[in-house]
Amino acid sequence: MFPKGTYPLTSQQLEEEALRRKCPTVLTCSGEIAGYANLYDSAENACWLGNVIVSPAFRGRGAGTP
Numbered sequence: 001m002f003p004k005g006t007y008p009l010t011s012q013q014l015e016e017e018a019l020r021r022k023c024p025t026v027l028t029c030s031g032e033i034a035g036y037a038n039l040y041d042s043a044e045n046a047c048w049l050g051n052v053i054v055s056p057a058f059r060g061r062g063a064g065t066p
Contacts, residue, residue: 027063034058
């Protein structure tokens, strides 16, 4: 999820990285958090999807499908 981080991750590391990211998105299903993702290195015609995390309880259930 965060290859540049130093493990164990601290809340300070996560907060600093979050400030460099764009469009933080939380995916919910019936009120439960199912996943999280954000964007980084955005340019005029492109950007990168980063920090994609899907809760183990929701993996394989289509949480990442459009």
